[in-house]
Amino acid sequence: MSRNAVILGGGQCKWGVREAHIMDLFQEAGKACLDDIPGLKPKDIDGLIVATSYAGRCSFQVNTAPVVAERLGLKPTSICTRCDTLCAGGSTAIILAKGLVESGNADIVMVAGGEKLYTPQKWEVFYSELASVDHDWEAPHGMGLPPPFFALTAQDHFNNYGSKKEDLAAVSVANYNYAATNPVAQMQKPLTLEEAMNAPSVVPPLTLYDCCPITDGAAACIITTDEIAKKYSDRPLVYLRGCAQVSLNNLSVNFPGAHLADWKHTRLAAEIAYKRAKISASDVKVAQTHDCFTISEVIEVEDLGFCKKGEGGEFCSSKQIEIGGKVPVNTDGGLLAVGHPFGATGIRQGTEIMKQLQGRARHQVKGADIGLTHNLSGANAEHTILVYGLEPVK
Amino acid sequence: MSFGIPILDNLYPATMDLWPIQAKEFNKVFPFYENLKQGRFTTTKCKDCGHVMFPPRGVICPECYSENLEYIDLPTKGKVLIFTEEVKGVPLGYESPLIHAVIDLGVEPCRRMITKIVNCPAGVLKRGDEVQLSVFEVPPTPIEKGRAGTIMAERVFFAFEPVKK
Numbered sequence: 001m002s003r004n005a006v007i008l009g010g011g012q013c014k015w016g017v018r019e020a021h022i023m024d025l026f027q028e029a030g031k032a033c034l035d036d037i038p039g040l041k042p043k044d045i046d047g048l049i050v051a052t053s054y055a056g057r058c059s060f061q062v063n064t065a066p067v068v069a070e071r072l073g074l075k076p077t078s079i080c081t082r083c084d085t086l087c088a089g090g091s092t093a094i095i096l097a098k099g100l101v102e103s104g105n106a107d108i109v110m111v112a113g114g115e116k117l118y119t120p121q122k123w124e125v126f127y128s129e130l131a132s133v134d135h136d137w138e139a140p141h142g143m144g145l146p147p148p149f150f151a152l153t154a155q156d157h158f159n160n161y162g163s164k165k166e167d168l169a170a171v172s173v174a175n176y177n178y179a180a181t182n183p184v185a186q187m188q189k190p191l192t193l194e195e196a197m198n199a200p201s202v203v204p205p206l207t208l209y210d211c212c213p214i215t216d217g218a219a220a221c222i223i224t225t226d227e228i229a230k231k232y233s234d235r236p237l238v239y240l241r242g243c244a245q246v247s248l249n250n251l252s253v254n255f256p257g258a259h260l261a262d263w264k265h266t267r268l269a270a271e272i273a274y275k276r277a278k279i280s281a282s283d284v285k286v287a288q289t290h291d292c293f294t295i296s297e298v299i300e301v302e303d304l305g306f307c308k309k310g311e312g313g314e315f316c317s318s319k320q321i322e323i324g325g326k327v328p329v330n331t332d333g334g335l336l337a338v339g340h341p342f343g344a345t346g347i348r349q350g351t352e353i354m355k356q357l358q359g360r361a362r363h364q365v366k367g368a369d370i371g372l373t374h375n376l377s378g379a380n381a382e383h384t385i386l387v388y389g390l391e392p393v394k
Numbered sequence: 395m396s397f398g399i400p401i402l403d404n405l406y407p408a409t410m411d412l413w414p415i416q417a418k419e420f421n422k423v424f425p426f427y428e429n430l431k432q433g434r435f436t437t438t439k440c441k442d443c444g445h446v447m448f449p450p451r452g453v454i455c456p457e458c459y460s461e462n463l464e465y466i467d468l469p470t471k472g473k474v475l476i477f478t479e480e481v482k483g484v485p486l487g488y489e490s491p492l493i494h495a496v497i498d499l500g501v502e503p504c505r506r507m508i509t510k511i512v513n514c515p516a517g518v519l520k521r522g523d524e525v526q527l528s529v530f531e532v533p534p535t536p537i538e539k540g541r542a543g544t545i546m547a548e549r550v551f552f553a554f555e556p557v558k559k
Contacts, residue, residue: 260506
């Protein structure tokens, strides 16, 4: 009998500027995760994958997984390792856990991700983030911090497809308003279109609410098989139906599209993930996409196939990303408003999709049976997609 | 009094270095930087399959895995396709305005290359402007050479600047 991976439960700590050590954040996330699955005890968990990128940089700790295991009282026997895919680390760890439980090499795996980015002096955070892109070839040009790269991306989208600043602002408004009632979000204030349009400039055309914040935080979830999950929970099973991770370039000079707003690698990742999940874009009822910047979400709804290429701006500003729209996107607030502690983000997204499919999300999409998570990482150098569903792939 | 923290004793931490370590003792693409010191912008070409790549590779051709590579010159002039200017809040180590541009050097694989634009005040650059290579010195790397002591390996890096009209 085949083993099908499911996400059994998950949780996150409060994200933001946290007065805590990275290992405090992992403990808070681990507790939130197990609180979500009352029957599950630490001793039941046989594997741990820790997603973090800046442990070893902003917090001085490499080989992070055994440290997290000890702090959480876990004694892994199948896997205990760390994974670094920057912004996609959490989703990558979920993909790896899926492979381990479906192949029978693990039974119950905790996937935990987290970052403590704020150092006692802030210059070190910004300086260290220069390590996020190609160190020798792109960071020295001042491209390490992502806003300039996505500012250029937005210009290419404006020039080639006629989208405009109002479309970007519509994404900020939607995601901030989703997060306004989310108690663990970094930003918990409603935002008006006027506020978004009049925000201070960061890198033209991006302004304050176009950019996700720098975030301390952690999240954790449990990946296991459907048969094991039934012993611990009466909730609907949420299957990991299919996934893909695509990397066609690292340096932007080798960007695979015709310009920076043409995300060929996203389309390829979607095509492969949909094929493996046996769905099409029109089956997706709710999505958590990588809104590191508003322009990212505009392009993602196009290249994930929710609307035609070039119409992402109109799709967002006509509220198709909000509850009642064609595909509600980033229903917990996304990276823009919940925050973005890199390794934790994919776990936060997967947990939100799980809640949507189980009918217990804060902003519930009625009848959601298929959902997806998407991440880009680095200077738009890699795309990671996971498709979740209430039924296994047959 | 020592605090036991090397950075406080004025040592050089490579892990906090923004610039590439370019010396031949640490990097097989050192000829790129040697060429750059001569004002040449170069990359590697595979002598077996003819593939021209960027960035240059120190060991193999990514297409055919041949180790038979040679350095060739790239154009040192190009055109600005798009750009954005960071005026406030530029990262540590940079001067305002920090101008980022996608430029076209006119040859593959450098038709859409992201670079910093230097020697240009804010509000002056336009799309389509011609830019040229600008090479500048960056702080040297101290390298321990056994009994010979510590040498200072000189370094350069590149950006592009407007061609004066």
